[in-house]
Amino acid sequence: MKVINFMGRRKLALVFSVVMLLVSIASFVTRQLNWGLDFTGGTLVEAHYSQTVELEGIRSSLTGAGYPGAVVVAFGTDRDVMIRLPQGHSEAAGHALLRVLQDNFAGTVELRRVEFVGPQVGDELREQGGLAMLLALGLIMIYIAFRFQFKFALSAVVALIHDVIITLGFFSISGLEFDLTVLAAVLAVIGYSLNDTIVVYDRIRENFRKLRARSSIEVINISLTETLGRTIITSLTTVLVLISLAVFGGEMIFGFAVALLVGIAVGTYSSIYMAANILLMMGVSKEDLMVPVKEGADEDELMP
Secondary structure, three states, X not given: OOOOOHHXXXXXXXXXXXXXXXXXXXXXXXXXXXXXXXXXXXEEEEEEEOOOOOHHHHHHHHHHOOOOOOEEEEEOEEEEXXXXXXXXXXXXXXXXXXXXXXXXXXXXXXXXXXXXXXXXXXXXXXXXXXXXXXXXXXXXXXXXHHHOOHHHHHHHHHHHHHHHHHHHHHXXXXXXEEOHHHHHHHHHHHHHHHHHHHXXXXXXXXXXXXXXXXXXXXXXXXXXXXXXXXXXXXXXXXXXXXXXXXXXXOOOOHHHHHHHHHHHHHXXXXXXXXXXXXXXXXXXXXXXXXXXXXXXXXXXXXXX
């Protein structure tokens, strides 16, 4: 097996990651996120038309009726429409909106769903979403510290924070709407990236104990090469499914699919370069992973 010198490019990868992090953070400061209705508050209306309808005509009629901030998108078919009204409209705005839609359409318009989110609820959801990510990262650190060693735990959490910030930065730069489905995707990215990182860490630990004469860089390169096939196959099959969801899944899950696509791409990269790179920066060695020797026992017998 030809061993790929991944760690030979670790400095270049570190510079690349730092640049992406700085760009993402700068976008947060200047542009922030395009918060969806779940976080800002507002009214969501889902309507079904008896015939095909043009979205531009609906936007024009709503603007003329006093709803200039309404967001109109197709929902599933060319007869189903979802309208988002910004904060400032009451819960009864959905029924008033239906009358406007009916007055400007020759056929019939059926109201399928009306959801109202107050600004206070939106603030609570935003705060709880942030706490959920912090709690997940904290529990992950505790788990890996018990499962492996503290250096591995800290490296994994730093790599996960790297993945989350860059994924959020993509949404900030692109201006795509960030709602609860996207938040769920970000949490899923944490789990996916963690799974990939643990597979790599498990092989690194195993090789540190088997290849005692090799340096840390050599052991990590061998471990990354051995797990590369599994990483590529897993990521590729997942990406194919997510592309299908993004293209054919409709507006409701588009943000979810895009967030997972970006997160998986960044997570795969960080599992190869960031997680292992940080381990080297923290000076990981075989001594960190040696099984404690009991008094009177032969050390070689305890080494797997």
